[in-house]
Structures are given as C-alpha cells and as structure tokens.
Amino acid sequence: MTTSGTSRTLLVANQKGGVGKSSIVSAVAGMVAAAGRRVLVVDADQQANVSSSDLGVEGDGGRGLSMALQFAQELEPIRNVRPNMDVIPGGPALAVVASVAATAGQTGIDLRANFDQTLNSLCATEGYELILIDSGPGDAPLLDALLGTARYLIVPTRDDDASLSGVELLALRYLRARQAGSVIELLGVVLFDTNPRATARNRDVFEQVNDLLEGSGADPFEAFIRSDRAAAVDLRTRHLTPLELVEAAESDQKSRLQRLRQKSKPGERLWSRDPSGLASDYQALTREILTRVTRAERQRVEGGVA
Template sequence: MPELKWSPEQLIRCLAFVNGKGGVGKTSLVANLAGLYAGGGYKVLIVDLDPQGNVGNDLGYIGAGRSDDGKALVSAISTGHAIIPLTNVRPNLDVACGGEQLDELSDALEAGHGGGVTALAAALAQVAESYDLVLIDCPPGNKPLQRLGLAAARWLVIPTKSDDGSRLGLAKVARLFTEIREEVNPWIELLGVVLFGVGSTATRVQNSVRADLGQDLDNPGIVFISTIRHAEAAAYDARKRGQLMHELERDVATAPKWHERFKTGRKAETLAASAGTVAGDYQRLAEELIDRIVAAETVDLNDRVDVLEGQEVQA
C-alpha cells in the first residue's frame, strides 16, 4: 500500500451520519440532504459505508443496475487509491456505492487489515477538493466501518427517534465518538442530533426528548430545531420509485387530479399527499445544518485570527 498522506483541512466539510441502531433515518437523511444540496448548486459526494447499500434504493440506481455493491469503495480503502464514485446520480451528486463487499472489508478491519482506521480519510482526501460537501452513511452495529467514517469526518450528525432503543444507540455512538476523537481524529465535532420519524403533534414528547438528549450529551442546544416527521406512505412511495422527497413532492403536485382522471378515463398512480410536508422538513433541516457549519467555521476563523494577532503583538 502507498504511504497515506492527507490533511484534516482537505476534509473540512465531511459529515458522518451515525447511530448504533438501525431504522432511525440515517440513509434517508443522507440521500435527501445530499439531493437538496446538489439541487442548490453544491457539488456533493455520498459515501455509502453500509453493506446493505440502501442509499442506492433511495436514489434509484440499484434498480437501474448501476451499483457495484461496494467494489470500488472497498478497493480504494484497501489500496490507498482515490475513490472512484458513480457519477451524476443526480446533477452535482456522485456516490461511492455501498453493498455486500463491505462485509469483507469489515472483517478485514476487525482482523487488523484492510488499510487501517484512517484509510477512508486518505482515499477521500484525494478527491475532496472536487466537492463542496461529503456525506458518509455509516452502518448501524458495525464498529469497524463506523470507525472508518468517524476517522474521516469533520462533523458528526446523529439521527435518532424518541424511543429508548434509539437513545441507547445514540449513547453507543457518543462513546465511539469520544474514543475516535482521543485516539485518531481530534478534529471531529458533534454538529447535532436530528429527531427523525416524530409525530407532528407530539410537542410534549419532543420537548421532553430534547431536554433528555441535551442532558445526556451535556449540551442543551445540541438537538436540531428542525425535525423529520413520520409519514409512512410518503417514505414508501419515495423508496419504491427511487425518488427523494422533494422529487416525489413535485410528482404529487403535477399528477392529474381525481376529477381530471374521471373526465379522461385515465388511471393514475395514487401518491402520498404528505410528501410535500416531509419535503419541507428536509429543506428546513438542510438550511439549519449548513447554518451550524458556517457559524462554527466563523468561530474557528476568528480564533485563528486572534492567535495570529497575539503572535504579532508578542513579536
């Protein structure tokens, strides 16, 4: 393997989405946020570290026969070469595909092989300058692959539901985050926690969960204000069609109305009307997430200026 040379500054806008429990919205968040950012003009790369490869279902490229089941991603991590992603999954959106081959990488990493914990960071650093944002979808319950993602990330985002099982998964990630920060990646920071799949009217429950999570993580403001509400029909339709929520919203809005179908005798697919509501949730979260990054980067820049000015005074 070639010598792995990279700098944390190359991955300054790399975000890992992690929870120790499945079914809390990681993949949906990564795919939908990436699609919104790409649609807004950012150049975005998704890294699907999950052996299930569900990003490909959300974006529709598995059904189109375009996934390599993680072959290129595993090769890059194992050899130290640059990642070669699947390009133009959407305009401005590329994907390093996940899939079953990541199971073998996980086993190799567990045995102390496979390139080491910083191998993904090294592979990403070689292509990161081509992207404004890199979003990593980390698998639940797979510590070797989670460590890879956290070692490469500048920011950690933890999706969670309000149940005890999801919060237990969050606690596991918090411990792993601390471990990686102390041993491998001191630059990673927790950007925030996203409440996913919440009831739109469960305000009391949301407030209680926010308070509990803030106390658990010793940061009252760590939970994003924006939440992604539960809408099973919309989620089903989106994944079945390989669409993101704002794409499904567009199709719902342009679909023939019932009376138009009655007049013409045309049959049309019935789509979840809740798509627009959930699409709005993702849009608000996308804006809030970028606002947090920009605010944090501004603080970092000001701190660097203060240090430099202090050095000049001393000189």
Template sequence: MNTPQYRTLAVANQKGGVGKTTTTINLGTALAAVGERVLIVDLDPQGNASTGLGVPSSEREYTTYDVLRREAALIDTEKATPVPRLTIAPSGMDLAGAEIELLDVANRHYRLRDAIAEYAAQVPDLTYVLIDCPPSLGLLTVNAMAASHAVLIPLQCEFFALEGLAQIMRTIDQVRDRLNPQLELQGIILTMYDGRNNLSRDVEDSVRSHMGDKVYKTAIPRNVRISEAPSHGKPALLYDLKCAGSQAYVRLATEVIQRERAA
C-alpha cells in the first residue's frame, strides 16, 4: 500500500473560546499561501469555520453531518473559499445530533477517517486536511482523532490551561491505544497571548516547562484584527496580512511544516 501523501491534523481542545477555529482558518490559509493544497473539515455544529471562510448556511447543501451518516461524500460537501488551494467541508447544526444517531453504529469512530481517505483518492494533490473540532471530547472529536496523523492543541493563556491540557492529553492517549496507534501530538499553540500580562507569561513558562519543545515557539497574540476578520467572511491573513496576529500565523505555519517534514 502506498503511503498517503497528505497529512491530517485535528485542531482540538475541549474548552471553548481558545482559538481552535481561528487557528484552523488562518493556519490553513498560511499553508495554502505557500503552495499546499488544504481541505478544512468543519466538525463543529456551530459552523464558525464555514462562516469565517465565507460559506453562508444557505449554500451548505451537504455538510459533514451528511458525511458522518454516509449520505454524502466529502467531495460533495466541498466549497471554495477566498483563498486559492483552500477548500472547506462545511458544518451545520444537524451535526449536534450525530453523536446520538451514531451511538449504536458499528465502526462509528472511523466514519471520518474513511471519508477523508476516499476524498484523498479523488484529490491527488491534497497535502493537508485540518479538522476544526467542537469544544468537547465526545464522538465528533474522537472521530477527528481517529482520522488524524497528529493533534494541534490551541491553549489559551489562562489560569486553568494546564488542567484542561491534562484532560485532552489523556484523550489522545486513549485514542492512540484503542483506535489510532499512529496518533501523535504535533504541538501546542499558545493563543490570546499578552506579553504585558503576568498571567500570560506565567502560563507560558508553566506549559513550556511541562511540555518542552512540544510547545510551538510562536505564540498567537490577542489581536483585534483577528477578531474582526470572521465577520467579513475572511481569514485574518486576507483581512489584514500585516497585523500582529496574521504575522504570527505565518510563523506558526512555518513551524508546522518543519515539524511535518521531520515526522
């Protein structure tokens, strides 16, 4: 069997509001900008990645909900974005019911893995799949991890960061043990970082001391332009390339590519 030429990365954290969707959108944009062929899979029922890339609900004929139910293929859901070489499989609120509907289905943990493999066979120049996970560690996130080569964890620089990190690390270990032996931690992304804030610096020191070089050198700063961009249906890198947040995501993409080449 040929080794797949693409890499699937799950962007996951059970806490909400830590920058998962923002990271997925802007990392995908930065990767596409340097020539990678990227598919974003929106696996969050809120559908923020889809909206943030300019795909309104009215244009989502098929979604990842249909994919998990095997009523549509990923390529049927695929939508273009404002970024060349970056497409998205959008989400919708129906996805919230998928965990209950698939509860008794055989091989339910591998629905997304199989769909991505089928898609990759149809899109031979695919190099990256980024999965935007919901803020939970339920079946949707487990599906994402079972389908992925590695996990990226956005970690907000706040007091309870390490507590939440320990929980998601346990989930990664469990998925590796039971469903996906190749799964690894690609890295931890410090988000909403404010170097003037003692707490941000303390969290950074603590996470780096515990996780070492698994923490990316690049930290994503708090940035108004990053917050504004989704309301315009654009990644921050298109909305304002020169802002501090966009430049941080460009540097992060370089680190991700370097780690992937070393994997």
C-alpha cells in the first residue's frame, strides 16, 4: 500500500487533560521511528508537553505552527530530534489562535484550510509514514481545525468519570466535524494508566466506552497503557521515549553496584527499574494503530474512495 502526503495523519485528542495524550504521541512516535519509518510529531498544545518535556526539543514556543494556522506560512519542522523523527513544536504562541478564530467572520482567516494546506505541502515532499498530532485540553477552535484536517482520531482516557465524559464530549465534536465534511475517522479509544490486573473493572470501562462510541463505528483498542508512575517520571524528566528508557534502565542496573560502592548522588538514579512492561504496552498499541490504519486504507480502496 502506498501512502502519500497527509493520508496518515493521526490526531490524539480528548478535551480532558491528563489522560495520556502527550505520553502516547511521544511513545508511538518513538516506536515508529525506531522501526526505521519516518514520523512527524505536531505539538498543537500551548503547554508543549510532548515537544519540550517528553521529547526534549527546544522549540520556538509554537510560533511556526501559529503562523501556519493564521497565515498559511510554510511549516519548518525541527529535523531528526531522533533518527527518523521530525517535530513541529508547540507552546504559548498558540494562544492567539482562539482570538483569531473568534474574529474569523471579519478577517476571513480559515485556520483549518491554512493548516491543511501547510501540512500537505510539507508532507508532500517529506514522505512521512505517520504524522502524529498532539492536542491540548479545551482549546476548542484549534481542536476543530485539527479535527477538520486529520485523517484519524485516537481518544485516550483514564477510567474515571471525568475522563470518560471527556470522551463523550469529543465524540460529539468529532461527529460535528464529519457532518461539516471532514474525512476524519475515529480509530479507537485507548485506556491509559490502568491496572492490568483489574480485569473486571477494565471490562466494565470497555463497555462504557463502547456505549459512548455507539454509532461511531469504532472499538476501544485491545492494547492499554498500564500504570507506571516511576517510569512516567523518568520519561518526562529525562526526555526519553519508552524504548530509550528501557535501554537507560538496563545500563542503570548494570552500574548500580558500581554506584553503590561510589555512593552516587541522589537524582542520578532512575526511578524505574523495569519499564519494559510499559514499553511493551506502547508497542502493542503502535501495532494495533498501524493495523487499523491499514485496514481503513484497504476499506477505502475497496469502497472506491480515494
């Protein structure tokens, strides 16, 4: 299957914050890039968690992306932040987007059209295998522009009621975007920060998600992301992808004895001893995402839709 341009643009969104959007974007991008496939991360969040914290990219505070949204100014990614991974950073400059959207009636500025055009022209020449867009909480006009541009949507959630109602809100926004002509398809909902042993509870949440998604044609992902607070702290503070953390933890273990003898300073040690379970969750999720994307592409070809 050949892919081109922005046909594999995946938006990760939930209007609720703290549900794993940025962690998932960083981890999945890291998995795809490590497998030798080129990936672009677009950080469309004012907080810039995925670009500055998770991936450790020193960015432009979101100015480039903001100019692209407002004036269709060409997007210039930061290249090779990892082998095969480019990043368009987020940051506070994205705050103006809301007021630009509010005056769109007078100015004629079309955020969605501008983003679509600039992302397309970048991707036409770069040949990314996957484009992952992270989004912030509550920034409705920007979120609508992203929903109008992306091809696929992934909604992460924790299992509490507030996060699940975020899924419901987003499902409504998604349906509105489709009614307005967007080609976006809901790829699935992914459970984040769950206890893998709480099987009855997880089944119950799965059913709730299924109810929320009724009519959208999507299932929850079978893969879920287990709770691992120690690994989460290491990932963010050290700007590592899960695969990189696994490597770091292995060498940390090797030198542990040595450092015990040398009395290492606090802060040098990793919190996590074995982040491999978490990394394998992300690996399973990445595989499932790619399988669903391929299936959707095949269905479009069979249905005769480009």
